[in-house]
Amino acid sequence: MSTSPKQADKTKVSGVILVDKPQGMTSQQVVSKVKYLFKSPSHDSKKAGHTGTLDPMATGLLPICMGEATKFSHYQLDADKSYEAVILLGGQTDTGDADGKIVEQAAIPTFGTALLEQVAQQFSGAQQQIPPMYSALKKDGKKLYEYARAGIEVERASRDIVIKAIDLKAIDHEQIQLTVTCTKGTYVRVLGEDIAKALGTLGHLTALRRTQVGDFNIDNAIALPDLEALALDSRQEQLMPVDACINIDAEMILTTEQCTRIHMGQRLNVFEQLTDDIKAYIAGNIDSESLENNEVAVNVNQQFISETDDSEQLTDTKPLKHEIPVDIRLINEDGQFLGLGAVSLNGRLQPKKLIQR
Structure with missing residues (x-):
């Protein structure tokens, strides 16, 4: 009696592909299409996800992580993003874009380059933004x-965002070209509405295109029809490495024995392998916020002890600087990427996210 190949026997499709999302599709629909295009009797493409939703109306860069690459997708979720948008003045929609219906209208004042530069300056830098009702937030x-x-309509807490770069240019007397680079969590639809209000009118987006996510650029993305036109082997060639999302340069080479141990989940003492460069990297990336949070926890704990039992002594649990771990790339002696570990200045290395080969 013959048996079909087990799923475990299939080659897992792993890597990152940059897709130019078409208008009218949701981000999840694009992911589903890509999974289908990489599926074959010998390839498992079930595990995949994108690194930041784009509205159905929007087009542009959608990095998709597949297989083992999904373990590192959060590095791009947290990355800065760049967009190009068109703001149509004179009317506000319920969704903030052209997919919604007009709910309010206003006259459009005369505006010129000087005013647009002034408004752009007004929206540059750190600020707070209230998420729109038409969003996937829960x-x-x-x-x-x-x-x-x-x-x-429910109450929404404002969120801290940073507009890293912004440029406004008039297309005509009622349309503005918006180019912006911003931190994660920024809603360009809301930004467009707020810019219109700053000009003394109302507005909504009629076009939105994402051009950059972290170091990924739209110029390197492939359109879905072009990906579909390729043979399976050629589609595989479009995949970037599983670690493409990781924005960490520092790496540590592990011996064969150490590789075996970390894949068993064991911690290692790598103090002798801490080069000056690695030590400088760790010291430069120690999270000061973690120190502050631990100080708060210790202070609260000390207060609790003093209020409940003055005779009990509390040991300060605040970690010392040399104990604080920092993420680092791990590679074997052949230069193959193994995953990420957390290493501290005292030489302790904890496996964190490892890939399966």
Whole structure:
């Protein structure tokens, strides 16, 4: 009796592919399409995800992580992103873009280059932004857009964002070209609405295109029809390495014995392998916020002890600087990427996220 090949016997598709998302598709629909295009009797492409949602109306760069690369997708989720958008003045929609319906209109004032530069300066830098109702953020287990579709508006907490670069140029008397680089969590739809209000009118986006995510650029992305036109082997060639999302340069070479041990989940003493460069990297990346948080925890704990039992002595649990771990790339003696570990100045290395080969 013959048996079909087990799923475990299939080659797992792993890597990062940059896709130019078309208008009208959701980000998840693009992921599903890519998974289908990499699927074959000998290839498992079930595990995949994108690194930041784009609205259905939006086009542009959508990095998709497949297989083992999904373990490192958060580095691009947290990365800065760049967009190009068109703001149509004179009307506000319920969604903030052209997919919604007009809910309010206003006259469009005359504006010139000087005013646009002034408004751009006004929106540059650190600020707070209230997420739109038409978003996938959740409140009490339901997505905000579910409330919005039911005609319910719920209170949303403002979020800290940073506009790293912004440029506004007039297309005509009612349209503005917006180019922006911003931190994660920024809603360009809301930014467009706020810019219109700063000009004394209302507005919404009629076009939105993402051009950059971290170090990934739209120039290196492939359109879905072009990917579909390729043979499977050629599609595989479009995949970047599994560690493409990781923005860490520092690496540590492990011996064969050490590789075996970390794959067993064991911690290592690598003090003798800490070069001056690695030590400088660790020292430069120690999270000061972690120190502050631990200080707060210790202070609270000390206060609790003093209020409950003055005779009990509390040991200060604040980690010392040389104990604080920092992520580092791990490679074997053949130069193959193994995954990420957390290493501290005292030489302790803890395996963190390792890939399977």
